[in-house]
Amino acid sequence: MLQTSGLWLALATFLSIWWGHVGVRWLEAKSADIRPPMVALIIAGLILNLAALFAPNVTIGGVCSVVGIALWWDAFELVRQDRRVRHGHAPANPNNPRHARYLAEGKATLHDPLDREPSDPLVNVQPTAHRKPEIAS
Amino acid sequence: MMWEGLAIGLFSLGIIGFGFFWVIRMEYHLGYLWWPYPLLFGIAIIVLSLFVADAGWSALLGVTGASFIWGATELKEQAVRADLGWFPRNPKPKPAPPLVNIIRKIKAPHL
Numbered sequence: 001m002l003q004t005s006g007l008w009l010a011l012a013t014f015l016s017i018w019w020g021h022v023g024v025r026w027l028e029a030k031s032a033d034i035r036p037p038m039v040a041l042i043i044a045g046l047i048l049n050l051a052a053l054f055a056p057n058v059t060i061g062g063v064c065s066v067v068g069i070a071l072w073w074d075a076f077e078l079v080r081q082d083r084r085v086r087h088g089h090a091p092a093n094p095n096n097p098r099h100a101r102y103l104a105e106g107k108a109t110l111h112d113p114l115d116r117e118p119s120d121p122l123v124n125v126q127p128t129a130h131r132k133p134e135i136a137s
Numbered sequence: 138m139m140w141e142g143l144a145i146g147l148f149s150l151g152i153i154g155f156g157f158f159w160v161i162r163m164e165y166h167l168g169y170l171w172w173p174y175p176l177l178f179g180i181a182i183i184v185l186s187l188f189v190a191d192a193g194w195s196a197l198l199g200v201t202g203a204s205f206i207w208g209a210t211e212l213k214e215q216a217v218r219a220d221l222g223w224f225p226r227n228p229k230p231k232p233a234p235p236l237v238n239i240i241r242k243i244k245a246p247h248l
């Protein structure tokens with residue numbers, strides 16, 4: 001009989017990482033203040049890790065803890081995403097007052113700098129110069 | 138109390154941290170065109186986890202496999218980060234992966 005514990009944990013891990021990328025970007029872009037979602041993520045992570053301690057089996061315990069720890073990471077990642085936006089390494093949402101402030105300061109950008117194809121790794125290429133940030137009008 | 142679940146969660150934190158390390162090194166030395174290989178390696182580990190009797194070890198293999206699949210999706214973005222000068226870029230040409238002509242026809246996945 002097949003052991004499906006690994007499959008469930010793989011799914012939980014991948015979806016947690018996916019949410020950690022896509023969801024955190026969305027949450028940070030929508031939140032005028034990142035502190036409330038940070039607190040919510042920390043509390044949710046704590047609840048899931050406590051649930052893991054009382055889980056009936058390893059699979060459920062593991063899934064709870066993997067998701068719980070990922071949510072803690074995401075709380076920290078909100079701060080890093082805020083920093084990326086501020087420095088023009090991630091697109092700012094002009095409708096978000098916090099991002100609008102960063103755009104007005106002149107360092108943030110409306111473009112996603114990562115939304116491009118990388119250069120061909122099989123040929124010699126010099127790194128491109130730092131892109132000038134776009135300043136909102 | 139079920140400490141094994143918490144241990145698996147902590148293991149996931151460590152293996153994802155290791156993922157950041159190997160993605161940066163792999164992109165630097167080999168380039169993002171190698172992305173199918175960690176992807177297939179991750180899938181192979183998850184398939185292997187189905188045949189491990191112990192749920193705990195199977196879980197650890199599952200987490201490891203998923204982290205390699207995620208790493209494969211990070212290679213392309215890491216290459217862009219290096220192009221933008223956010224990470225060091227290897228000035229030497231990188232080795233072509235096996236089946237490079239087929240790989241070039243497939244859009245590299247990213248999250």
